[in-house]
Amino acid sequence: MLIGFMGCGKSSVGRLLARDLRWPRYDTDELVAKELALSIPEIFALGEEYFREAESAALTSIGGTNPAVIVTGGGIVLRPENVRRLHELGTVIWLQATHAVLQERLARGKYRPLLDTADPAATIAALFAQRHALYQEAADLAIDTSAMSHQEVAQAIRHELRISC
Numbered sequence: 001m002l003i004g005f006m007g008c009g010k011s012s013v014g015r016l017l018a019r020d021l022r023w024p025r026y027d028t029d030e031l032v033a034k035e036l037a038l039s040i041p042e043i044f045a046l047g048e049e050y051f052r053e054a055e056s057a058a059l060t061s062i063g064g065t066n067p068a069v070i071v072t073g074g075g076i077v078l079r080p081e082n083v084r085r086l087h088e089l090g091t092v093i094w095l096q097a098t099h100a101v102l103q104e105r106l107a108r109g110k111y112r113p114l115l116d117t118a119d120p121a122a123t124i125a126a127l128f129a130q131r132h133a134l135y136q137e138a139a140d141l142a143i144d145t146s147a148m149s150h151q152e153v154a155q156a157i158r159h160e161l162r163i164s165c
C-alpha cells in the first residue's frame with residue numbers, strides 16, 4: 001500500500017510494481033472516479049467531503065485476501081478509519097519527498113483540484129506541514145524518493161519487503 005503527498009510518485013511506482021510482480025493494482029482515485037462516473041475535479045466540485053466519503057468507501061471495498069498493490073490519494077491519512085483499514089490490508093509504505101522536490105514535481109504535474117488556489121506553492125506548503133505527521137504515524141515503512149527514479153523506488157520496495165519476481 002502506497003501513501004504519500006501528491007506528486008510523490010505513488011501512481012507511477014504502483015503501476016511499475018503491479019506490472020513487475022503481476023499483482024492486481026487498486027487505485028482509490030480510479031475506484032472513486034469509476035464508482036461515481038465522474039473525474040476527480042468534477043467530484044471535488046461537489047465538495048471535498050463528498051470526495052472523502054467516496055474515497056473511504058473505495059478503500060473499504062478493496063478486499064485484503066490476495067497480494068495486491070494499493071495506491072491511495074494524498075489525503076487518505078486524514079481519516080483515522082482509513083488508516084485502520086490500511087493496516088488491515090497490509091504494509092503501509094510512505095513515499096516521502098522533500099518539500100522542495102514536491103513543489104517542483106507538482107508545478108509540472110497533472111491538474112489537482114486542491115492546488116487550484118491563488119497561491120499553489122503556499123497551499124502545498126500548508127498541506128505538507130499539516131500532513132507530514134499523519135503520514136509518519138500511518139507508515140510501517142518510509143522511503144525517501146527525492147533523488148530516485150520510479151523504477152528505483154519500486155526496486156527499493158521489493159527489496160524492503162523481500163519480494164522477488
Ligand code: S3P
Nearest residue numbers: 005006007029073074075112113
Ligand atoms: C488529494 C490527492 C489526489 C486526489 C485528490 C485529493 C489530496 O491524489 O486524491 O485530488 O488530498 O492530497 P494524488 O495524491 O494521487 O495526487
